[in-house]
Amino acid sequence: MAVADPPVVDRASAPEWLVAQLAEGRPGCTTVVAHSIMFQYLSDDGRRAMLAAIDEAGQAATEDAPFAWLRLEPGGDQAELRLTTWPGGTTHLLGRSSYHGPPVVWLAPVGGVIRPSTR
Numbered sequence: 844m845a846v847a848d849p850p851v852v853d854r855a856s857a858p859e860w861l862v863a864q865l866a867e868g869r870p871g872c873t874t875v876v877a878h879s880i881m882f883q884y885l886s887d888d889g890r891r892a893m894l895a896a897i898d899e900a901g902q903a904a905t906e907d908a909p910f911a912w913l914r915l916e917p918g919g920d921q922a923e924l925r926l927t928t929w930p931g932g933t934t935h936l937l938g939r940s941s942y943h944g945p946p947v948v949w950l951a952p953v954g955g956v957i958r959p960s961t962r
């Protein structure tokens with residue numbers, strides 16, 4: 844697949860890149876922002892810029908142009924996989940893992956309704 848349709852890889856810092864990417868709406872598409880064990884490496888300003896861009900994109904989401912934020916980031920002594928979807932801004936804790944992979948505990952039902960969490 845990657846040979847037939849090579850992905851575009853931009854060399855950029857995440858906050859600036861994300862703000863630019865999310866500036867344009869994408870009617871008819873679901874936009875997903877995903878990141879894994881990288882938030883802690885950003886500056887405070889970078890984290891704030893990324894969170895503001897994600898929040899703004901969430902508020903602008905519609906049924907025709909949904910927005911999702913999927914992240915595997917520290918949650919105490921384990922990493923937590925969380926998903927927030929808009930419209931609505933509902934957050935789900937999907938699973939927990941070590942910081943480098945297994946053991947992975949999947950918490951959301953497979954093929955069922957996932958349970959909102961408060962973080």
Ligand SMILES: C[S@@+](CC[C@H](N)C(=O)[O-])C[C@H]1O[C@@H](n2cnc3c(N)ncnc32)[C@H](O)[C@@H]1O
Pocket residue numbers: 855856857858878879880881884885889
């Ligand atoms: C611990 S590694 C995690 C790598 C991979 N995401 C994973 O979960 O296995 C931290 C990653 O954060 C990335 N990173 C650090 N600062 C960044 C920034 N300002 N913008 C984008 N990525 C950044 C690094 O390039 C590195 O790949």
